[in-house]
Amino acid sequence: MKKYFLLLILLGIGIGFLSFKNQDLPALTEFADRIFTNGKVITVDSLNTIAEAIAIKNGKILAIGTTKEINRYKNAKTEVVDLKGKVVVPGFIDGHSHFMSLQRSKIVDLSAPPVGIVKSIADIVTELQKFKEKNKLNDGDWITGFGYDQDQLLEKRHPVKEDLDAAFPNNPVVITHVSGHMLVANSAALRESGIDSTTKNPPGGMIVRKPGTNEPAGLLQEHASGLLKRKSSGPKPTLDEQINDIKDQELFYASNGITTAQEGYTGYDAVKLFEAAAEKKQLFIDIVSLPGYPTIDKLLTDTVFQFGKYRNGLKLEGFKLVADGSPQGKTAFFSEPYLTPVPGCDGTDCRGIPTVTQEQFNDAILKGFKNHVQTFVHCNGDSTVGMYIKAVDNANKVLNTTSLGRRSVIIHSQFVRDDQLDGYKRLGMVPSFFTNHTFFWGDVHVRNLGVKRAYFASPTKSALKKGIIFTNHTDYGVTPLNQLFTIWSAVNRLSRTDQVIGPDQRLTPIEALRAITINGAYQYFEEKTKGSIEKGKLADLVILSDDITTINPLKIKEVQVLQTIKEGKTIYTR
Ligand SMILES: [Zn+2]
Numbered sequence: 001m002k003k004y005f006l007l008l009i010l011l012g013i014g015i016g017f018l019s020f021k022n023q024d025l026p027a028l029t030e031f032a033d034r035i036f037t038n039g040k041v042i043t044v045d046s047l048n049t050i051a052e053a054i055a056i057k058n059g060k061i062l063a064i065g066t067t068k069e070i071n072r073y074k075n076a077k078t079e080v081v082d083l084k085g086k087v088v089v090p091g092f093i094d095g096h097s098h099f100m101s102l103q104r105s106k107i108v109d110l111s112a113p114p115v116g117i118v119k120s121i122a123d124i125v126t127e128l129q130k131f132k133e134k135n136k137l138n139d140g141d142w143i144t145g146f147g148y149d150q151d152q153l154l155e156k157r158h159p160v161k162e163d164l165d166a167a168f169p170n171n172p173v174v175i176t177h178v179s180g181h182m183l184v185a186n187s188a189a190l191r192e193s194g195i196d197s198t199t200k201n202p203p204g205g206m207i208v209r210k211p212g213t214n215e216p217a218g219l220l221q222e223h224a225s226g227l228l229k230r231k232s233s234g235p236k237p238t239l240d241e242q243i244n245d246i247k248d249q250e251l252f253y254a255s256n257g258i259t260t261a262q263e264g265y266t267g268y269d270a271v272k273l274f275e276a277a278a279e280k281k282q283l284f285i286d287i288v289s290l291p292g293y294p295t296i297d298k299l300l301t302d303t304v305f306q307f308g309k310y311r312n313g314l315k316l317e318g319f320k321l322v323a324d325g326s327p328q329g330k331t332a333f334f335s336e337p338y339l340t341p342v343p344g345c346d347g348t349d350c351r352g353i354p355t356v357t358q359e360q361f362n363d364a365i366l367k368g369f370k371n372h373v374q375t376f377v378h379c380n381g382d383s384t385v386g387m388y389i390k391a392v393d394n395a396n397k398v399l400n401t402t403s404l405g406r407r408s409v410i411i412h413s414q415f416v417r418d419d420q421l422d423g424y425k426r427l428g429m430v431p432s433f434f435t436n437h438t439f440f441w442g443d444v445h446v447r448n449l450g451v452k453r454a455y456f457a458s459p460t461k462s463a464l465k466k467g468i469i470f471t472n473h474t475d476y477g478v479t480p481l482n483q484l485f486t487i488w489s490a491v492n493r494l495s496r497t498d499q500v501i502g503p504d505q506r507l508t509p510i511e512a513l514r515a516i517t518i519n520g521a522y523q524y525f526e527e528k529t530k531g532s533i534e535k536g537k538l539a540d541l542v543i544l545s546d547d548i549t550t551i552n553p554l555k556i557k558e559v560q561v562l563q564t565i566k567e568g569k570t571i572y573t574r
Contacts, residue, residue: 032073039083043533056539059567087547091259091540092483093520095432095471099263108145112152120154145175151444161218179326182221193229204355208344254572256481257542257561260286265320268295283313290320318374324384328441332380365391376409389423404428432471433458435490436479442495455502472515487512488557509548539568
């Protein structure tokens with residue numbers, strides 16, 4: 001009797017154990033379309049969990065776990081991808097770039113090494129001449145270049161109109177600075193645009209003059225660039241041609257592992273082009289467009305695209321306002337002066353150029369808050385950051401509301417001060433930093449701004465310690481789109497001359513990765529569906545050639561994107 005009793009108890013435990021095991025198993029009515037096994041999956045979830053395998057169904061993540069666990073989701077129709085130890089991370093979410101930097105074939109590349117080959121003003125002229133010959137341009141045709149950097153030129157100065165006049169007496173020539181915030185026009189371009197010694201500086205802009213005279217020297221800063229009357233040559237491309245350009249650019253972004261791209265200042269016509277591409281279902285990555293602030297009133301009345309909502313891969317997220325210039329171009333607006341001479345500024349108190357007044361700033365933020373349109377403002381210098389904080393405080397006061405939850409984005413936020421970071425925290429603002437600057441202009445910032453300010457550029461670690469959620473970005477076409485380079489710059493902060501620009505602000509690789517994945521999703525209110533590899537989220541993934549968390553940090557920029565997957569589908573293979 002005792003024996004039977006014991007047997008019954010054991011049997012009972014056994015059945016209990018079995019039924020527990022059965023409950024633990026997945027309901028195997030759901031099988032995966034695709035599984036990835038035998039890899040290292042850096043999930044970037046809240047615990048930074050590492051897994052081996054992922055199951056995907058209907059474009060979403062069905063499960064993550066060990067290869068053994070994930071193999072259970074396999075049936076006859078499941079495609080199995082053996083990762084062979086390769087690393088998978090979430091698809092990169094672009095904190096800020098200019099997707100519409102299209103048509104590079106129509107613009108002369110004047111970048112300095114390592115991006116381009118221009119080292120002197122003579123090189124600029126040579127590249128422009130080669131372009132004119134190659135494209136068989138006639139006298140009178142406009143020639144446009146992009147990307148010169150005065151600090152990387154042998155002459156260490158901006159070109160003047162005479163530098164371009166000798167080779168191009170009969171072609172209007174315009175060359176844009178690498179920051180995009182200023183340009184140099186030759187005499188023909190100035191003449192055709194009616195810009196001469198009688199032309200006044202527009203608000204928020206500066207026509208740099210020849211010393212001791214009113215005659216324009218060629219350099220037009222900030223809003224003065226808008227005085228140019230450029231004519232485009234050749235026939236206007238058709239809608240299909242323009243949509244094909246967009247598709248090429250999507251592939252370029254995908255080749256960099258980006259599954260959510262930003263168009264960081266979209267003009268009205270470009271918004272309409274995006275809308276047409278979306279209606280024709282031609283967007284295979286997600287595009288977050290930030291229409292320029294001046295277009296907002298019109299768009300609020302005439303777009304079927306509700307702000308903040310995706311439709312066929314396009315989302316108009318918020319407006320973009322530009323509030324100052326570029327630090328390397330010395331137009332970023334600071335509370336303390338630049339330490340080196342500033343073109344167009346004679347005095348000693350040269351602190352840059354705000355491109356909006358506080359009143360205009362206040363109006364813009366108020367309009368964003370009232371219409372539930374997220375605000376993205378370009379601020380580089382600490383004075384402009386201060387204006388943004390004031391404008392948010394003002395909107396809160398006027399509307400008797402709180403900005404917490406509005407996620408007002410500060411694009412670049414490069415020279416925010418430590419006390420202003422507390423303002424971000426208090427107001428729920430989201431900085432999108434620009435650590436690539438530590439490489440491209442770190443040495444220049446030390447010269448122009450001094451060590452203290454330069455080392456606090458894009459203060460990622462300070463922001464992290466204060467619990468501020470931040471993103472990081474390339475500002476492409478200003479710096480290359482390569483996302484691994486951006487992680488490398490955030491981790492190493494090495495300048496062109498191998499100086500560490502702000503050792504205290506260096507991030508770990510996983511912190512740098514979070515800035516361009518889960519934090520990117522947060523910036524766009526998409527953290528529930530994107531940014532980490534978790535059950536139920538979109539299967540937006542990147543397969544990398546190496547493990548950025550274990551490789552020598554100096555080698556991170558050499559890691560390659562092998563494959564990019566958007567909602568379960570491979571959209572790019574190296
Ligand atoms: Zn930008």
